Amino acid sequence: MRLVALAGLAISFAVPAIAQQKDTADPQLREALAAYNKKEDEAWNNNDAVALAALYTEDAVLVNDTGPIYGRDAIEKHYADVFKQVHFSNHIITADQYSPHMIGTAGNEAWTSGEWTTTLKGQNFGPVDAKGNWVEIYHREGDDWKIRLDIWNVTPSPAAAASPTSSPSNK
Amino acid sequence: MKNEPKDTADPQTAQEIREFSKKYSEAFNKHDASAQAALYTEDAVLVTPEGMVLGRQAIEKQYGDIFQQLHPTNQIRTVDQVNAIGSDVWNVGEWSCIVQSPDGPSPIKGYFASITVREGDAWKIRMLAYNMAPPAEAK
Numbered sequence: 001m002r003l004v005a006l007a008g009l010a011i012s013f014a015v016p017a018i019a020q021q022k023d024t025a026d027p028q029l030r031e032a033l034a035a036y037n038k039k040e041d042e043a044w045n046n047n048d049a050v051a052l053a054a055l056y057t058e059d060a061v062l063v064n065d066t067g068p069i070y071g072r073d074a075i076e077k078h079y080a081d082v083f084k085q086v087h088f089s090n091h092i093i094t095a096d097q098y099s100p101h102m103i104g105t106a107g108n109e110a111w112t113s114g115e116w117t118t119t120l121k122g123q124n125f126g127p128v129d130a131k132g133n134w135v136e137i138y139h140r141e142g143d144d145w146k147i148r149l150d151i152w153n154v155t156p157s158p159a160a161a162a163s164p165t166s167s168p169s170n171k
Numbered sequence: 172m173k174n175e176p177k178d179t180a181d182p183q184t185a186q187e188i189r190e191f192s193k194k195y196s197e198a199f200n201k202h203d204a205s206a207q208a209a210l211y212t213e214d215a216v217l218v219t220p221e222g223m224v225l226g227r228q229a230i231e232k233q234y235g236d237i238f239q240q241l242h243p244t245n246q247i248r249t250v251d252q253v254n255a256i257g258s259d260v261w262n263v264g265e266w267s268c269i270v271q272s273p274d275g276p277s278p279i280k281g282y283f284a285s286i287t288v289r290e291g292d293a294w295k296i297r298m299l300a301y302n303m304a305p306p307a308e309a310k
Contacts, residue, residue, distance in 0.1 A: 104258065
């Protein structure tokens with residue numbers, strides 16, 4: 001009886017604490033998602049479109065700088081096309097120190113922002129280093145998390161990189 | 172079919188988010204950094220190609236700098252897909268505007284994703300990430 005009462009007391013204290021921290025990084029989730037980011041890096045460095053696409057939900061959205069791609073099948077096809085043209089190595093995804101954050105209150109969705117770096121080698125260019133930023137929204141599927149949204153950009157932005165001397169070629 | 176963006180949020184919420192997006196462009200086209208920043212939560216994260224900007228105050232300064240340096244005009248945003256998670260929303264879309272370069276007006280465009288949350292009766296941006304499309308290759 002007393003144990004039950006104590007347990008009740010503990011819960012009543014615990015709830016406000018969780019509510020207060022609902023949007024700050026939970027170390028366990030952070031670790032799980034960091035491991036997930038590592039799987040992404042492995043797929044990139046193996047240039048493996050199937051393994052990479054498998055990390056996305058069926059209804060995922062990949063927001064490239066050429067536009068969004070909807071659905072895992074289309075995402076897999078996109079990566080297969082990319083890997084045919086460009087070889088990636090040293091792909092490293094890093095989450096920022098504030099992530100992850102929860103979305104909604106059910107605890108099934110989280111988002112993380114961070115940076116990426118990689119080396120690209122094409123048939124007629126490279127190897128060249130590239131970097132940028134990304135945001136991913138993850139959806140819990142059983143014990144696993146999958147990418148529901150993935151958006152990335154390149155640093156510096158194409159506009160900042162375009163020097164006045166390169167502009168005449170636009171005409 | 173699978174490749175078509177489709178809202179998963181209810182139509183009312185989706186419409187509110189699209190109206191909210193218009194407010195965003197209005198503030199942007201007026202070069203009103205404080206009105207722009209007011210559309211963000213206090214703890215918002217803005218992910219630009221140059222990196223992360225943390226908090227409403229820093230975001231206001233960022234927009235002030237953009238308005239001063241690039242004199243952007245004609246910003247148009249289209250929200251392609253609105254998804255709800257509980258009372259929170261995330262959406263995907265595209266943007267375009269004209270910036271002043273040393274050679275004159277130059278059109279730029281890109282894509283964005285954002286998480287929007289309710290604060291009282293208002294929607295506020297908790298996270299906005301955007302990219303910029305590479306310049307079209309001359310043929």
